[in-house]
Amino acid sequence: MADWELRPASVADLEGVAELRAVVLRPDLERLGRYDEHRVRQRLRDGFAPAHTWMIEVGGALTGCVALRPAMDAYWLEHFYLAPDRQGRGVGSAVLSRLLERCDREDAVVRLNVLRGSSALRLYERHGFTVETEDEVDVFMVRAPFSTREPAPDSVNLARSR
Template identity: 75%
Template sequence: MMNWEIRRASAMDVEAVAQLRAVVLRADLERLGRYDEQRVRQRLRDAFDPAHTWVIEVGGELAGSVALREAEDARWLEHFYLAPHLQGRGVGSGVLRGLLEQCDRDGVPVRVNVLQGSPARRLYERHGFTLETEDPVDVFMIRSSGGPSGSERV
């Protein structure tokens, strides 16, 4: 597993995260016939809230982002992007594990949505997320507090 750090995002991070989102989601959005070079970035800008967002760094460089937004009945895991060359190296699992442990301590479920066919779905399933609903574009998943057995070992 690689060494990584996580820090609170600032308003100055928005453009770098928007660019990362465009890179990470491009293949899935193109496969679904929904890629728009401007819209993919603007949707991040419109939803970006530094108060609920963290930046993931590897070697002092921006490597990813993740947001955890409070909702009435759960927390929403959003904007979880990791640079393609770092995927599959344990960084995403480590970040996700830390966030889920926090939610478990607070006793709240976590929701996430992923694009149909995205390999990210396997990551969430390994961490105890299950299908809630889906449509032709999105898969909505939920994880009860505590996950399937109270804690994850990935």
């Protein structure tokens, strides 16, 4: 995995993130018959909150972004995009692990939505997210804080065998 860094986002990052979103989401949105080149960028512009967003850089170059927005009963993981040439190399998993560790320290629930059929579903499932609901376009997922989750069956058996 490449060395990566998170830096706070600023208003100046808006257009770069909007373009990254359009590139990353295009295949899934086209598959779902929902791609609109203006709307995909505008939805990001309408919801961009630099105060809750981090830019992901590898070697000093913009590679992605992620937002963790506080809500009343949880955090919402949003705008998690990695450049296609950086996907599948462990960066996304490492970034997600760091954010979820923070949420676990705060004993916080994390929610997200992802496009149906997206390969990102597997990433989220590996990190403890489960499907809460879904519609024709989105899958809504939730992850309980580590302290309140049931241990995996193998961990229970291992603990009993000691």
